[in-house]
Amino acid sequence: MNLAQAYAELQSLDARNPGAWPRWVHVAASLLAFVVLIGLGVWTLIVPEYDNLQAAEGRETTLRGEFEKKQKKVAALDAYKAQLDTMERDFGAMLRQLPSKTEVENLLNDISQTRVASSLEEELFQPLAEIPKDFYAEVPNKIVVTGSYHEMGAFASGVAALPRIVTIDEVEIRPATGQGAQGLPRGSLRMSALAKTYRYLDDNEVAAKAAVGKDGKPLRRSASRSRGTP
Numbered sequence: 001m002n003l004a005q006a007y008a009e010l011q012s013l014d015a016r017n018p019g020a021w022p023r024w025v026h027v028a029a030s031l032l033a034f035v036v037l038i039g040l041g042v043w044t045l046i047v048p049e050y051d052n053l054q055a056a057e058g059r060e061t062t063l064r065g066e067f068e069k070k071q072k073k074v075a076a077l078d079a080y081k082a083q084l085d086t087m088e089r090d091f092g093a094m095l096r097q098l099p100s101k102t103e104v105e106n107l108l109n110d111i112s113q114t115r116v117a118s119s120l121e122e123e124l125f126q127p128l129a130e131i132p133k134d135f136y137a138e139v140p141n142k143i144v145v146t147g148s149y150h151e152m153g154a155f156a157s158g159v160a161a162l163p164r165i166v167t168i169d170e171v172e173i174r175p176a177t178g179q180g181a182q183g184l185p186r187g188s189l190r191m192s193a194l195a196k197t198y199r200y201l202d203d204n205e206v207a208a209k210a211a212v213g214k215d216g217k218p219l220r221r222s223a224s225r226s227r228g229t230p
Contacts, residue, residue: 098136098165098200107164107197108141114162118155120147121184124192132201141195146176146184152191159195170194 108127115122124144131138145155152173159166176188 094165098198101199103164104139104197104199107162107166110162110164111141111143111159111166111195111197114158115143115145115155118147118151118158120145120151120155123190136198136200139197139199141197142192143195144190144192146188146190148185148187149173149189152189165198167196168193169196 108125112122112125122143122145124142126142128140128142131140145152147155156168159168171191171193173189173191176184176190
């Protein structure tokens with residue numbers, strides 16, 4: 001059978017009498033129906049399941065990544081705890097180097113004694129107003145001393161060796177001239193500096209500082225409290 005005959009037979013087919021169709025038409029129709037059914041089955045059953053599988057694999061990858069991250073954190077937890085303990089010990093050691101409010105006066109005396117031991121002459125030792133910080137207060141002291149360069153170096157070394165934290169800032173060294181220079185050895189120098197020590201704030205001071213805003217004014221209470229509402 002050639003194509004012309006097949007086309008002619010297709011043209012003469014009676015849709016109301018499929019039993020009279022040629023055998024090859026029955027076979028082709030069956031194959032076409034089979035292909036259509038397979039396509040519908042794939043589209044309605046397999047494709048949705050494949051999409052669900054892809055989504056599940058994506059969630060599995062995400063969950064696996066999160067699990068691995070958490071597993072690493074858990075594995076490093078002991079190291080973090082050890083590091084935290086070390087930081088707490090170091091912080092405690094540093095905190096112990098800060099004097100309390102009652103010990104500041106003794107520390108200032110230690111600075112003065114260090115100046116005397118260095119053979120420096122004192123022209124000024126003026127405590128300035130404290131500067132509150134987060135958990136400590138900065139205690140600055142304006143000092144002016146005269147002496148030789150080596151004596152000033154010995155003074156700086158002595159201050160650095162004190163058991164408490166003391167820093168010397170804003171150092172200015174000039175030849176000792178003018179008022180107060182009479183009677184000083186030749187070549188004497190005058191050093192003006194800001195000796196800063198630090199003290200920790202006690203619980204009451206920390207609470208009082210927390211109750212004050214950045215502008216120095218007390219923080220306002222909430223409206224409910226101001227009306228007496230519990």
